[in-house]
Amino acid sequence: MTPLKEMLVTPELPPSFLEEGIGFDPVPHESAFARGIDTEPLRNLVHEAMKRFPDDPGRSDAWLAPRVHYALRLSRREAARRSVWTWLGIALLPSYVRWRFPAGGSTPIERFTGREDKHALGRLWWGAELMRNGRNYEPVCAGFSMQDIPNTWMRLHAFHHRPLVQAVLQELAVFNDGKPATSDQVNALAKAMNTTAYTVLLDAIAPDPEFEGGDLEAWLDEEVDETLVLDQEPNGLLEDGVPEPELNAMRELVREVAARTPAMTKSRTDPKAAA
Amino acid sequence: MREVYPYETLGGDVALLVGDIEIDGQAAPTWAENEGRQIDLSHPEKAGWKSLRVPVTVMGPPTELEARAKAGGAPRAHVVVQCGFTNARQSVALAPDGDGNRWIGDLEMDRRFWFGRVEVAAFITDEVDGRRRMVGWADRWSILLDDFPDSPVRGALTVKWRNFDDKETDPPSLAAAKGEPYFHLIDPNQPVLYLNSAFPGLEPLLGNRSGRRDHSEQALHDQVRSMIATKFFLGAANAALAGVEVDEDGGCNWPQSEWQRELLEALLHRAFPKRAAADALEEVMALRRTDDGAGIVENLLITAVDRHVGAARLLKLSIRNLGTDAAETVQEQPI
Numbered sequence: 001m002t003p004l005k006e007m008l009v010t011p012e013l014p015p016s017f018l019e020e021g022i023g024f025d026p027v028p029h030e031s032a033f034a035r036g037i038d039t040e041p042l043r044n045l046v047h048e049a050m051k052r053f054p055d056d057p058g059r060s061d062a063w064l065a066p067r068v069h070y071a072l073r074l075s076r077r078e079a080a081r082r083s084v085w086t087w088l089g090i091a092l093l094p095s096y097v098r099w100r101f102p103a104g105g106s107t108p109i110e111r112f113t114g115r116e117d118k119h120a121l122g123r124l125w126w127g128a129e130l131m132r133n134g135r136n137y138e139p140v141c142a143g144f145s146m147q148d149i150p151n152t153w154m155r156l157h158a159f160h161h162r163p164l165v166q167a168v169l170q171e172l173a174v175f176n177d178g179k180p181a182t183s184d185q186v187n188a189l190a191k192a193m194n195t196t197a198y199t200v201l202l203d204a205i206a207p208d209p210e211f212e213g214g215d216l217e218a219w220l221d222e223e224v225d226e227t228l229v230l231d232q233e234p235n236g237l238l239e240d241g242v243p244e245p246e247l248n249a250m251r252e253l254v255r256e257v258a259a260r261t262p263a264m265t266k267s268r269t270d271p272k273a274a275a
Numbered sequence: 276m277r278e279v280y281p282y283e284t285l286g287g288d289v290a291l292l293v294g295d296i297e298i299d300g301q302a303a304p305t306w307a308e309n310e311g312r313q314i315d316l317s318h319p320e321k322a323g324w325k326s327l328r329v330p331v332t333v334m335g336p337p338t339e340l341e342a343r344a345k346a347g348g349a350p351r352a353h354v355v356v357q358c359g360f361t362n363a364r365q366s367v368a369l370a371p372d373g374d375g376n377r378w379i380g381d382l383e384m385d386r387r388f389w390f391g392r393v394e395v396a397a398f399i400t401d402e403v404d405g406r407r408r409m410v411g412w413a414d415r416w417s418i419l420l421d422d423f424p425d426s427p428v429r430g431a432l433t434v435k436w437r438n439f440d441d442k443e444t445d446p447p448s449l450a451a452a453k454g455e456p457y458f459h460l461i462d463p464n465q466p467v468l469y470l471n472s473a474f475p476g477l478e479p480l481l482g483n484r485s486g487r488r489d490h491s492e493q494a495l496h497d498q499v500r501s502m503i504a505t506k507f508f509l510g511a512a513n514a515a516l517a518g519v520e521v522d523e524d525g526g527c528n529w530p531q532s533e534w535q536r537e538l539l540e541a542l543l544h545r546a547f548p549k550r551a552a553a554d555a556l557e558e559v560m561a562l563r564r565t566d567d568g569a570g571i572v573e574n575l576l577i578t579a580v581d582r583h584v585g586a587a588r589l590l591k592l593s594i595r596n597l598g599t600d601a602a603e604t605v606q607e608q609p610i
Contacts, residue, residue, distance in 0.1 A: 008446070009445075009446035009447075009448060009460065009462070010462055011446075011447075011448065012448060028447055029446075029447065075387040075388070076361035076362070076363055076387065076388045076389075076390070077361060077386065077387050077388060077389060077390045079361070080358075080360035080361045080390035080391065081390070082463070082464045083464075115463065115531045115532075116362070116531075117531075126362060129362070130362060155520075155528060155531070157357060157364070159362075160357065160362050160363060160364035161364055162364075191522070191526075198409075199280060199281075199282075199403075199406075199408045199409055200406050200407065200408055200409075201353060201355075201398050201400050201407060201408070201409050203353050203355055203366035203368070204351065204353055204368075204398075204400045204407040205406075205407060207366055207368060208364050208365060208366050209365075210365055210383055210385075211363065211365060211384075211385050211387075211388040212385070216387060
C-alpha cells in the first residue's frame with residue numbers, strides 16, 4: 001500500500017526535474033493525508049494508460065479520466081486541497097505528467113502543481129467529477145474526447161451547474177449531424193453561454209439540486225479493485241443523475257444560444273470547419 | 276460601478292439577510308454577522324461540523340416589484356451558493372413571503388462539498404424577452420471555513436514565526452532565506468508571511484505586545500511593517516496578474532484563486548477608481564502586451580499598493596513620532 005500524502009507547501013522544482021525527473025527529493029516535503037487512501041490502484045491505472053496509448057497521450061484522457069476518479073476516492077472537500085495534487089504530480093506520478101505534457105522537453109510546472117484545470121491529474125479527476133451524470137461516467141468520456149471541454153469549459157463558473165454540463169455535453173457530442181463539435185464550436189459556445197449566464201439565471205430554468213452525498217461515505221470507504229475496470233467502464237458513486245425535465249430545459253437553452261452564435265452556425269455549415 | 280444591462284433592472288436595493296444559523300441541528304446564532312455579510316465557521320470547523328442550515332430572506336424594492344407584477348411580470352428570488360475550491364454550486368428557489376417584495380428559504384449545506392470560502396449570492400428574476408433573467412442582485416455573503424487562511428486583502432495577512440536557522444524548520448524552503456528577516460510564501464492557495472525568530476531584535480519589534488512602544492520604536496515598527504506588506508502585495512499582485520488568462524479578443528478571465536482575484540480587484544479599484552474592475556483588468560492586461568506597458572503597469576501597481584497598505588499615512592506617523600522624539604532628546608551629531 002502506498003498511502004496518499006500531501007505537500008502543504010509547494011516546493012521549488014529544479015529545471016532538471018521538469019526536464020528529466022531528476023534532482024529533486026520529494027520526501028522531506030511530504031505530510032500524511034488525514035484519511036488512509038491507497039494510491040496503488042491509481043498508479044496502476046495511470047501506467048496502464050501509458051501502455052495503451054504510447055504514441056497519443058492526449059487520447060488517453062477519455063479512457064483515464066473516469067478511472068482516475070474511480071480509483072482515487074475523494075470528497076470534493078478533500079479534492080479541493082491543492083496539496084494533494086501537488087504530491088500526486090511531483091511524488092507519485094511525475095513520469096505520467098511528463099509523458100502527458102512533454103512540451104518540447106520541459107513540462108510546464110503548472111502540470112505538476114497548478115490549479116485543477118491545468119494539473120495533469122487534477123484535470124482528469126475534476127473533469128470526471130464535474131461531467132459524470134450521477135454514477136454514469138459516459139459523459140466524461142464524451143467530454144474528454146473534445147479537448148476544449150476540459151481546457152475551456154472547466155474554467156467557467158457556469159460549468160458547475162450540473163444540468164447545464166449534461167446538456168452541453170449531449171448537444172456538443174452530436175452537434176455536426178451526429179458528429180462532435182469542432183474545437184472552434186466548443187470554444188464559441190463556451191463564450192456565448194458564459195455571456196448568457198450573466199443575465200439568465202440558470203437555476204431559475206433548471207434548479208441545481210442540493211448535494212446529498214448520502215452514499216458518499218460508502219463510496220469513499222469501498223475497496224478499489226482496478227483490475228475490474230481495465231476492460232470495462234467503471235461505475236461511479238451511486239447517485240441520481242440530472243432529471244429529464246431539467247436536462248431538457250437546459251438543452252433547449254443551449255440550442256437557443258448556439259443558434260444565435262454566428263461562430264457556431266457558420267462552422268456548422270462549413271464542411272471544412274466541421275471536419 | 277453599476278453594470279449596464281440591455282433591459283430594465285431594479286433601481287432600488289436588493290438585500291440578502293441571514294437568520295439564526297444551525298449547525299448539526301443546534302442553534303448557532305452568533306456566527307452570522309449581517310453587517311460584514313460573513314458567516315464565520317472557525318469554531319465549529321475545529322469541532323468538525325457536518326451540516327449547516329442557513330435561513331435566508333431576500334427583499335427587493337416594493338414599488339418597483341409591485342409595478343412589475345401589475346405589468347404582468349412574476350418576480351421570483353433565488354439564492355445561489357458557489358465555492359471555487361470545490362467547484363460546487365447549489366441553489367434554492369425561495370418562497371414568497373408577504374406582499375411580493377420578500378422571499379424566504381433555507382440553505383442546507385453538507386460539509387463534504389465545501390472548502391475554504393463559500394459565496395452566497397441572491398438574485399431576483401423576472402420574465403424578459405421570453406427568458407427568466409436577473410433583474411436584481413444583493414451584495415454577496417461569504418461563509419468562511421477555518422481550513423483556509425483569511426484573505427490578505429480583507430483580513431490580516433497570515434503571519435507565522437519560524438526559526439530560519441533551524442535545519443528542521445517547516446517549510447524547508449525557509450532555510451534558503453536564512454539570515455533574512457522574512458519570507459513571503461505567495462501560494463495561490465495559502466499566502467503566508469514567515470517571520471524569522473532568529474533575526475536579532477525582530478520578534479520584540481514586530482511581535483504582539485500589551486504595552487505601548489516608545490515613539491522611535493513605533494516609527495521603526497510601522498516602517499518595517501509597511502515595507503514587508505508593500506513587498507508582499509506587489510509580489511502577490513504580479514503573481515495574480517500572471518494567473519489572468521486573456522482570450523484572443525482581449526477578454527480576461529480572473530485568476531481562479533479567490534484571494535488573488537480579491538487583491539486584483541482592490542488594487543485595480545485604487546488605480547482606476549472610476550472604472551469597473553473587469554474593464555480595468557482588460558486595460559492593464561492590454562498595457563502589459565505593449566512595448567513600454569510592463570513598466571507602466573508596475574508603476575500603477577506600486578502606487579496602488581502604497582495606497583492599499585497606507586504607506587504614506589504610516590510614514591507621516593513615523594516622521595511625527597521621530598519628530599517628537601527628537602524634541603525630547605539631544606542630537607549629538609547633526610546630519
